[in-house]
Amino acid sequence: MSEITRPSSQSSTVNTLSAVLEQRKELNAEALKFTQSLSEKDFKGIDFSESLTTFSDFGKEVGQLSVSITETTHGDKPCFRIHADSNGSIDGIPCGTSVTAFVSKQLETIEQQHHEYLKLSNHPIDKRTIISRQDEYCVIDLFVKQGEKVTKHSKRYRSDAVKGVMCEGSNLLLLRLLARKGNLVDELTFPSFDSEINLCHTTYKMLNNQTEKICGQSFEVLCVERTLFTSQDDVMTWRFFLTRSGHLARRLQIGSPVLMIASQIPQSAETDEVHTRPVFPMQPLNWEEDMEMRSKYEDRKSELVADHETYLRAHPEICDLIRDYTQFILTRKPDDVLPFTADYFGAFGPQREEKQDLPVEQNA
Numbered sequence: 001m002s003e004i005t006r007p008s009s010q011s012s013t014v015n016t017l018s019a020v021l022e023q024r025k026e027l028n029a030e031a032l033k034f035t036q037s038l039s040e041k042d043f044k045g046i047d048f049s050e051s052l053t054t055f056s057d058f059g060k061e062v063g064q065l066s067v068s069i070t071e072t073t074h075g076d077k078p079c080f081r082i083h084a085d086s087n088g089s090i091d092g093i094p095c096g097t098s099v100t101a102f103v104s105k106q107l108e109t110i111e112q113q114h115h116e117y118l119k120l121s122n123h124p125i126d127k128r129t130i131i132s133r134q135d136e137y138c139v140i141d142l143f144v145k146q147g148e149k150v151t152k153h154s155k156r157y158r159s160d161a162v163k164g165v166m167c168e169g170s171n172l173l174l175l176r177l178l179a180r181k182g183n184l185v186d187e188l189t190f191p192s193f194d195s196e197i198n199l200c201h202t203t204y205k206m207l208n209n210q211t212e213k214i215c216g217q218s219f220e221v222l223c224v225e226r227t228l229f230t231s232q233d234d235v236m237t238w239r240f241f242l243t244r245s246g247h248l249a250r251r252l253q254i255g256s257p258v259l260m261i262a263s264q265i266p267q268s269a270e271t272d273e274v275h276t277r278p279v280f281p282m283q284p285l286n287w288e289e290d291m292e293m294r295s296k297y298e299d300r301k302s303e304l305v306a307d308h309e310t311y312l313r314a315h316p317e318i319c320d321l322i323r324d325y326t327q328f329i330l331t332r333k334p335d336d337v338l339p340f341t342a343d344y345f346g347a348f349g350p351q352r353e354e355k356q357d358l359p360v361e362q363n364a
Contacts, residue, residue, distance in 0.1 A: 028189040035107055036178065043105060046176050047071045047080065050247055052260040054088045056118040063096075064090015064295050065260050067172055067248070074102040074110050076225060085299040086289070091256060094119040098298070100306040101131075101169020109167045113306050123147055129197065131167060132313075138162050140197045155197050166190035166202050171226065178204065178247030179222050198231035212241055214247040214262045221249045 047069045054063035065086040074082045079102050084200075087096035097319040101112035126145040129316060131138065132239065134156075142153040166174065173361035178184055184206045192202040221241040228236045241250040247266035252259050288294060325344060334340035 007096065007142070012181045028187075031164065031188040031190050034184070034188060038105065038107075042177055042181065043071075043080075046173070046180065048247075050266070051263050052248055052251060053263040054086070054258050054260050056090075057257045057259070062090070062258060064263070064292060065251070066295065066299060069173060069176070072102075077104060079104045080173055082172055083299070083303060084168070084172060085295060085302065087295045087298060096298070098170045098178065098302045099172075100302060101167065103173050105339070106167070107164065107170050107174060108163060109170050112167050112169050113139040113302075113309075114168055115302065127195075132194075133159070136160075138165070140193065142197045154196060157199065162191055162199065164190055166192045171202075174204070175224060175226075175240050175242060175248075178206075179242035179244060179246045182222060182244065184224075192223060193230060194230035194232070194234075195226065200229055200231050201230045202226060203229060207239070210241075214249055215265050217265055219243050219249060219266075249327050 049066070049068035050068070052065040053061055054065060056062050063085065063086065067084045068082075070081050072079060082101045082103055083099065085096070085098040087094075089095060097114070097116040099112065099114050102110040104110060109131055110133060114127075114128075114129040114131075116125075116127045118126075123146060128143045130141045130143075133139070136159050137156045138159055139156045140154065144151050144153075184204070188204040190202055190204075192200055194200045204224060204226050207225055207276040209220060209222055211218050213219075221243055222244065224240045226238045226240065230236070237254040239252050239254070240248060242248055243266055245266055247262065248260075249262050250260065325341075328339065328344065329337070332340070
C-alpha cells in the first residue's frame with residue numbers, strides 16, 4: 001500500500017528503462033506459473049486482520065496501518081475482500097490512504113477503490129481511483145481534488161491486455177501467499193498501474209531471511225522486495241518482512257521517512273500461556289483525538305461508502321426511482337407530503353385483485 005510520498009532517488013538511475021518497459025507489462029513465465037499453482041490449500045487461513053504502527057525516522061509514533069482480508073463473493077464469484085487503511089502524518093502534515101478491493105483466487109482484481117489524501121494547509125490534495133470490470137474492459141477512473149478544483153481522468157484497457165494486473169489490494173493478498181509458500185526462486189513480473197493510471201509493471205523477489213522482533217519476541221521472517229517501474233521512468237521500492245503465517249512484521253518504502261512495525265504478536269504465533277487480565281480505570285473518551293479510534297472510524301466509513309456504491313452500481317434503477325419521485329413531488333407540491341409519498345410508492349407494491357361477482361346465466 002503506497003503513501004503520498006516522493007519517488008526514491010533510484011529514479012536517477014533508470015533513464016535506460018524506457019526501451020524495455022513495453023516488453024515487461026505482461027506476466028512473465030514465473031508469475032504465470034505461480035498464479036496457476038495456487039490451490040485451495042494455499043488460501044486456507046489467509047483471511048485475518050492485522051495492524052502496524054507507523055514511526056518517523058526519529059522514532060516518533062505518527063500513525064497506524066490496518067489490513068484485513070475476508071473471504072466473500074462478488075456477484076456469484078468467490079473472492080476475497082481486502083481492506084487496508086493508513087492514517088498519520090509526515091513532517092506534521094496529515095495524510096492517509098485506504099484501499100477496498102475484491103480480488104479473485106486467481107489474483108484478478110474485480111473491483112477496487114483507492115483513496116489518498118494530503119492535508120496541506122493551503123492546498124489540500126485528495127485522490128480517488130476506482131477500478132472496475134465492464135464487459136471485456138478494465139475501466140479506471142481517477143478523481144483528483146486540489147483545493148476546490150476537481151479533475152477526472154478515465155482510461156480503459158481490454159481485459160486480455162491487463163491479464164494478471166497487480167493492484168494495491170491484490171498486492172496485499174499476493175504478499176501473504178508468497179510468505180506462506182516461501183518457495184519463490186525467480187523474480188515475478190506483473191503488469192500494474194502507476195499513480196497516473198498508466199499501464200506499467202511491478203516485480204517481486206525474495207531477499208535473505210532474517211530474524212525480526214515483534215513485541216520482544218523473535219520470529220524468522222521472509223523479506224519480499226516489490227519494485228514498481230512507472231511510465232515516467234520512476235522507480236519505487238518497498239520491502240515487506242513477513243512471518244511464515246503471512247503476518248507483516250515490518251514494512252518500509254525506500255526513500256520514505258516512515259517505518260511500519262507490527263503492533264502485536266501474530267495470533268497464530270501466540271503461546272497458550274494464560275495471562276492475568278489487567279484492569280484499566282475508565283478514561284474520558286474523545287474519539288476524534290484518539291488516533292486508533294479515528295482510524296477505525298475512517299476504516300468503517302470507507303467500508304460502508306464502498307459497499308453502498310457497489311450496491312447502487314448493481315441496481316441503477318434506485319437512482320432513477322428517486323429522481324422520478326423528486327421531480328414528481330416538486331411538480332405537484334402537496335401540502336401533506338407523507339400521504340402523497342405513501343400513495344406514490346404504493347403504486348409499486350403488489351396489487352391485490354378484487355374478486356368480482358359474475359352474473360349467473362339463467363337457462364330459459
